[in-house]
Amino acid sequence: MGKPKFDNKWALVYNSSMNSKNVRKRRTDRNQVIYYIQDVETLEYYIGLTALSFRGNVFRTLRRRMQKHMQRAMTENKNWGLSRALRERGTDRFVFGTLEVVRGKRPAHARETELINTMQPALNTFGVK
Numbered sequence: 124m125g126k127p128k129f130d131n132k133w134a135l136v137y138n139s140s141m142n143s144k145n146v147r148k149r150r151t152d153r154n155q156v157i158y159y160i161q162d163v164e165t166l167e168y169y170i171g172l173t174a175l176s177f178r179g180n181v182f183r184t185l186r187r188r189m190q191k192h193m194q195r196a197m198t199e200n201k202n203w204g205l206s207r208a209l210r211e212r213g214t215d216r217f218v219f220g221t222l223e224v225v226r227g228k229r230p231a232h233a234r235e236t237e238l239i240n241t242m243q244p245a246l247n248t249f250g251v252k
Contacts, residue, residue, distance in 0.1 A: 153174050155231030156221055158172070158173065158219055158220065159222055160205065160246070161217065161219070162246075164216055167208070168246060169204070169205045169247055170239050170244050175224065181221055185219050192205060192209065193209055196210050203248040204248040205246045205248070
């Protein structure tokens with residue numbers, strides 16, 4: 124007996140079913156959390172944005188985002204305002220909270236930009252224009 128022949132018709136059927144109308148579109152309307160991180164002694168703060176996760180649990184989402192900020196500050200030598208402040212002052216001096224929850228990525232980025240430009244937070248390194 125010889126090798127079985129590969130039947131190309133099944134590959135064609137499979138590949139043609141993977142066209143753009145059947146591929147799941149990435150969601151752009153997720154809830155986004157605009158948050159602040161503030162030094163309780165100097166009252167300087169940072170404004171940031173993150174996607175809401177943990178089945179809509181804002182506190183868990185922000186706690187995880189704060190952990191990522193702290194990890195990055197301690198492991199990477201970035202000269203960003205927030206990272207520098209976390210390294211120099213210690214993480215115990217900082218608190219975090221929610222400013223707004225916005226539906227959709229584009230509106231959330233626009234709102235974050237507006238808040239940063241209006242409030243001029245001291246720990247945001249890059250002024251968003």
